[in-house]
Amino acid sequence: MSHSPIRKDKTCLNCRHVVEQKFCPNCGQENTDSRKTFHHLFIHFFEDLTHYENAFWRTIKNLLFKPSSLTKEYLSGKRLSYLAPVRLYIFISFITFLLITLFPSNVNEKIVKSEKAINEEISKNDATVNKKTDKRYFHFKTMKEIDSIQKYGKENEKLNASSYWFSEKAIHVTEKYTKKEIYEKFIESFFHNLPKILFIIMPFFAFFLWLFHSKKKWYYFDHGIFTLHYFSFLLLIFLIMFISDRFFGLFGENSPLSYVSGIITFVGTIWMLYYFYPAHHRFYGESRIVSFVKSILLFIINSLFIIFLLCLYILFTFINLH
Structure with missing residues (x-):
């Protein structure tokens, strides 16, 4: 909740209604000073995202360890106890791509190493190159x-x-361009446009779910909420693995702590691959066998579709380098 002082003027700045207490009884706006410092703006932004209470951490906990629980709670009407699906996805996306921008991987060094290895192999096979x-x-x-x-x-x-x-x-x-420059430009473009790719994929992901389930029992909206939560989970796991990789990477590649990062990455990858099945089974309430078969089919269909989109994206990026 905001700790800004209440305005002496009892007229609501939003709807001009008389405000007897802290919040306007007509529109609900808080009757506090509208001119705030950057500190207040930052705190207000964070509080708004976390619903002023423990909703943020409750949402993250359920998202990670209780597949489909957020979707079921949201569709049942319990919406104030958790972050809204769209807000959750935007928040995780913002943090993920902000950190990727601030702490990019050392791609150039890897490219130089790979080029040296390739050149050495070429030299062995053809001394005249x-x-x-x-x-x-x-x-x-x-x-x-x-x-x-x-x-x-x-x-x-x-x-x-x-x-x-x-x-x-x-x-x-x-x-x-040299091969190194093409790699650099492609990776830069890929991470810059990754949010757009995910937004393109999500409605199709929900559409495939809609095709596989009863049209009378489930609306496309239901599949959309499930998709938002699932993609939020994928981004969150990716974020955790990214942070662990960057943090433990500070101690050097040969440090014993690098194994911790490897374990986190391994466990996170396995959980990402497995997560969809329990989430699908618990949300749609189908038998384990039916849910397992549908999960496999949906995984294959969506994987092929994602590969198709990525191929188009790679082609588009390649021919539009400038």
Whole structure:
């Protein structure tokens, strides 16, 4: 609850109704000074997210260790005791991608190591390889060669319009950037656009749930709430693993504490993979066998769909490097 002083003026700033106590009886707005310090704004933001009480920690506990309980509670009408699904997802997303931005992984170092390993392997197999081959790591023909084939080559060697367009884009990128630069730009773009990808996936995830269950008993809205909670859980587990990796990584890769990070990552990954089954079984109330079969089918369908979207995203990112 806000600790800001109550205004002496008893007229509500929002609806102009007379306020006898702290909250306006007409619109519910708190009758406190509207001009606040940054400290008050930050505290108000955090209090608003956590519902001023223990709702935040209760929500996180249930989300992690009681699959589907939040969804069942929300749909049963118990909504003030927990964070709202959309607010929960936005909050976890905000913290996750803020930390990813502030503490990015050392991708450049890994790329340099991989490039050294690749170059060493190439040197073993072909002692005549020289630095000029760097621009041909994808083994594309030049546009001059392609245009020559399009003009003078055999019909079965010529590219159709879409293949020619993609080849032109690919050659432009590989001629302009090194392999290391492409990796860096792709990873930067991936993390920058990951929230958009997740938002695109969620409505389809809920749609597949809708297809697999009774249309009379369950509305699309119900599947949407389930999806929001499930994706919030996935992000939260990812956040925990990310924080543990960065924290224990401070002690060095060879530190005994690095094993703790590895254990947390292993357990978190297993829990992420298994979580959907108990959540599905408890929420939809179907038999274990039926729920298990549906969980497997939904996992396969959504995995294929996610791979399809990621492939489209990779293609889009690749051809739009600039």
